[in-house]
Structure formats: C-alpha cells, structure tokens
C-alpha cells in the first residue's frame with residue numbers, strides 16, 4: 148500500500164519488517180491477525196496515540212460512559228489489547244464489581260497485566276485477563292451487565308459470530324458499546 152512506504156517505522160529489535168507496513172498490509176486469517184497483534188504489542192499504545200492524535204483516550208472514556216456500566220457490575224472488555232477500556236471500566240464498577248479483559252493475543256495481555264501491576268489504584272485488583280477468542284467466548288449465557296469492544300469488531304474474522312457471542316453472554320436489557328477508529 149502506498150501509505151505504508153512513507154509511514155513505516157523502524158523494525159522492532161530482532162524483526163525485519165517495519166511496524167506500520169505490517170499493519171497496512173491486508174491480513175487474511177485469524178492466525179495472521181493474532182501474530183500481528185502479538186508482534187506490535189510493545190509499541191501498540193504509542194501507535195494508538197500517534198494514529199488518533201491522542202483522541203482514542205477521549206473516545207474510550209465516552210465508550211465506558213455509554214456502556215451503562217455502574218458500581219458493582221460484572222463487565223467484559225472484548226479484544227481488550229493493552230487494557231485501556233478495562234482500566235476505565237474497573238474504576239467505574241469499583242471494588243465490588245468485576246472486569247474481564249479478553250483478547251487472543253498473549254503479548255497484548257502481558258502488556259495489560261504489566262500495566263495493572265504498575266498502577267497503584269486498589270480497584271484495578273478487580274480486573275482479570277483472559278486469553279480467548281471473541282468468536283467462542285468462555286462464559287455462560289446472560290453473564291455480563293455490560294460489554295465494551297474497542298476497535299475490535301473490524302479485526303475479528305467473523306462479524307456475525309462475534310455479535311452473536313456478545314449478545315449471548317449479555318444479560319437481557321444490557322448494553323454493549325464498540326468505538327471504531329476509521
């Protein structure tokens with residue numbers, strides 16, 4: 148893609164492909180996407196700031212507010228990446244609530260977990276990171292009060308199954324909210 152040739156960042160140590168060039172390439176299957184998100188995990192947060200000019204922080208606050216999550220709720224952040232939305236949800240539901248951040252990228256979850264350990268707020272103890280697929284959620288029906296999914300739906304290979312799974316695990320009458328970065 149034309150955009151990739153002048154937007155390329157230097158490769159990560161031990162890798163030979165520039166980061167943005169990897170992102171701009173068409174990615175075909177789930178395994179490719181998983182490998183891509185594993186590979187960019189160390190720089191993902193900086194990329195997000197750069198590509199959205201920092202606006203993703205505002206959109207994420209709006210998403211959590213619109214999700215309807217409230218104190219004591221049991222909530223899910225799908226495709227959680229490095230955990231931005233999960234941390235915001237954690238503050239919202241408080242120590243009596245529970246947050247699960249789910250992603251299929253081990254490396255993104257490892258960044259999320261390191262961030263959790265570095266942050267001092269006690270409420271972040273209510274977050275659990277789960278490695279799993281948005282297309283086959285390891286939760287029972289009607290389990291969550293609210294679900295967020297930040298810039299994730301465009302990355303799953305099967306939109307319909309992802310939506311079906313979301314509605315399956317949501318309690319009736321609950322909300323889900325999915326910000327998108329175009």
Ligand SMILES: C[S@@+](CC[C@H](N)C(=O)[O-])C[C@H]1O[C@@H](n2cnc3c(N)ncnc32)[C@H](O)[C@@H]1O
Nearest residue numbers: 184226227228250251252280281297298302303
């Ligand atoms: C663009 S990132 C968004 C990360 C985070 N939600 C945020 O807003 O910063 C998309 C995330 O979706 C995850 N992902 C893509 N397909 C997935 C799937 N089928 N199941 C679980 N996670 C998936 C990727 O590993 C990646 O961390």
